[in-house]
Amino acid sequence: MKILLATQKPFAAAAVAGIREIVEGAGHELVALEKYPEQADLVAAVADVDAMIIRSDKVTAEVLDAAKQLKIVVRAGAGYDNVDLAAATAHGVVVMNTPGQNSNAVAELAIAMMIFMARTQFTPATGTEIQGKTVGIQAFGNVGRLVGQKAAALGMKVKAIDPFLPAEKIVEGGAEPAKDLEDLYATCDYISVHIPATPETIGSIGYDLITKMPQGATLVNTARKEVIDEAGLEKALEARPDLKYVTDVMPDNYAVLQEKFGLRVFATPKKMGAQSKEANVNAGLAAARQIAGYFETGCTRFQVNK
Ligand code: 3PG
Numbered sequence: 001m002k003i004l005l006a007t008q009k010p011f012a013a014a015a016v017a018g019i020r021e022i023v024e025g026a027g028h029e030l031v032a033l034e035k036y037p038e039q040a041d042l043v044a045a046v047a048d049v050d051a052m053i054i055r056s057d058k059v060t061a062e063v064l065d066a067a068k069q070l071k072i073v074v075r076a077g078a079g080y081d082n083v084d085l086a087a088a089t090a091h092g093v094v095v096m097n098t099p100g101q102n103s104n105a106v107a108e109l110a111i112a113m114m115i116f117m118a119r120t121q122f123t124p125a126t127g128t129e130i131q132g133k134t135v136g137i138q139a140f141g142n143v144g145r146l147v148g149q150k151a152a153a154l155g156m157k158v159k160a161i162d163p164f165l166p167a168e169k170i171v172e173g174g175a176e177p178a179k180d181l182e183d184l185y186a187t188c189d190y191i192s193v194h195i196p197a198t199p200e201t202i203g204s205i206g207y208d209l210i211t212k213m214p215q216g217a218t219l220v221n222t223a224r225k226e227v228i229d230e231a232g233l234e235k236a237l238e239a240r241p242d243l244k245y246v247t248d249v250m251p252d253n254y255a256v257l258q259e260k261f262g263l264r265v266f267a268t269p270k271k272m273g274a275q276s277k278e279a280n281v282n283a284g285l286a287a288a289r290q291i292a293g294y295f296e297t298g299c300t301r302f303q304v305n306k
Contacts, residue, residue: 001028001050001295002069003288006042006057009270010034011076015280019053019288026292046070051295053287054082056271059095061087072294074302076287077102077274078142079224081197085305094294096302098286100142102279106248107146109273110192110222111154113246113266117218121263128216131155136178136188139163140170143222144194148175151192159188185212190220197224206232211240218244222273225249237261248273 003023005016016032023030033045039058046052046067052059053074064070064087072094075083080097088095114135119127135151137144137160148158152174160175161184167177178184185191191213195201206229210219221228230253237243238260250267251257257265274283293299300306 001071002048003028003030003051003053003291004045004049005030005032005034005053006036006045007032007034007053007055008036008042008057009055009275011055011280011284012277014277015284018281018285022285022288022292026296028292028295051291053284053291055274056082059083059088064088064091064093067091067093072096072291074098074287074290076283079196080304081224081226089305093305094300094303095305096287096290096294096300097304098283098290098302101283101286102274102276103142103146105276105279106143106222106273107150108276109248110143110147110220111150113220113222113248114151114190114192114218117220117244117246117266121266123263125263130190133157133189134159134187135190135192136160136184137175137192137194138181138184139194139196139223140165140173140175141194144192145173147192147194148173156190159184181209182212185209186214189214189216190218193219193221193223193227195223195227197226202226203229205229207236207239208232210236210243213240213243216242218246221245221247221249223249225251233257234260237264 020030043063043066050069051072053076059073061084070093075097078099083095114130118130134157137148140160140162152158158175159178160170161178170177205227230251244264246266248268248271254267
């Protein structure tokens with residue numbers, strides 16, 4: 001089988017070497033398309049491939065139409081909002097993710113972003129400490145739990161909410177359950193966002209929620225830019241000069257936010273939460289193993305378009 005590693009944002013060399021070893025060891029061929037400049041390059045590369053390993057690469061209906069031999073796509077990572085699941089299902093293509101494999105890298109970045117903003121973006125201005133503050137975790141999945149553990153170890157109080165978890169599971173995970181989302185926002189000095197981008201969550205964090213945050217609070221988004229209502233965020237930062245926003249997913253209105261709010265906002269130019277060597281290796285090798293396993297035994301564990 002021909003397996004395409006399509007990574008617009010490339011993996012570390014160690015991850016690519018590990019993927020190659022697994023793929024070739026299972027008797028398949030690996031071709032790599034890295035740092036490609038245009039989506040058309042991806043469309044052209046899929047014509048004769050049987051499987052794909054991707055990151056945030058966009059597997060659209062156009063890609064799926066062009067990939068006549070494609071049987072399986074594994075998103076080496078957690079979020080699969082970049083894959084047109086309905087089109088994949090219509091084409092009979094199995095889609096999987098690799099949950100948990102890059103979570104630690106993202107959780108470390110969320111903590112780093114809290115400290116970066118608390119210390120006024122590492123400028124000499126007097127900042128604050130995160131010890132003794134409360135962090136509210138919005139969605140207590142693989143990343144959210146790790147953020148909670150690390151925050152607790154740093155002396156923070158941890159609250160959380162998750163629409164898919166009962167309160168006792170949140171307690172088991174080491175956090176205090178918030179009464180509801182409004183309560184989480186109203187009672188936490190930091191909110192760390194870990195929700196996926198879905199029709200229900202897109203644009204769901206806006207003016208009303210953000211302005212519920214207490215004096216001097218910071219919103220930390222290492223999830224997806226789409227979950228923020230950017231106009232609402234701008235309005236909230238305007239109305240509340242004490243609030244801050246930090247994100248690993250540059251908002252469309254970032255230039256305006258920077259101009260208006262200076263050091264109260266920060267965005268990474270390209271999503272880098274999962275961009276550690278360890279996360280690359282964990283997620284990349286898991287993806288390769290899942291593809292080899294699918295071709296060998298038909299295993300569909302981690303399939304997301306069932
Ligand atoms: C994920 O959903 O796993 C993260 O957002 C990482 O995305 P990336 O592989 O594009 O860095």
